[in-house]
Amino acid sequence: MVGVGGVERLPDGYVAPQQLSRGQFIYAYSLVTSLFFAWGFAYGLLDSLNKHFQSVFNISKTQSTFMQVAYFGAYFLWAPWAGAFMRKVGYKKGIYLGLTLYSLGAIFYWPVAVKKSYPGFV
DSSP states (O other), X not given: OBOGGGOBOOTTSOOOGGGSOHHHHHHHHHHHHHHHHHXXXXXXXXXXXXXXXXXXXXXXXXXXXXXHHHHHHHHHHHHHHHHHHHHHHOHHHHHHHHHHHHHHHHHHHHHHXXXXXXXXXX
């Protein structure tokens, strides 16, 4: 089956990296790299923002630790569901779902920050 740009697609709709032109490969690679950079940047902000959360919300170190518990606890709680989702619908749709959830979190950050709501951040 021939897809967009004359690139032959595999029966499941995927294209092997060897079939992409140099420009298409660089574009796809840069998108994935920037995605993982954004997720890593958000993780890196967690530690540096923790001290600021303590002063803005007037909370203890124990309470601010719940930010990290919530962040890393999500890996433990959601991993089985994410694995089942990936097996059922595929990796590509899993990335789309991850981007959607990441975007929603970024959108909801603004009203929670304006209201200075600690439970909203957790």
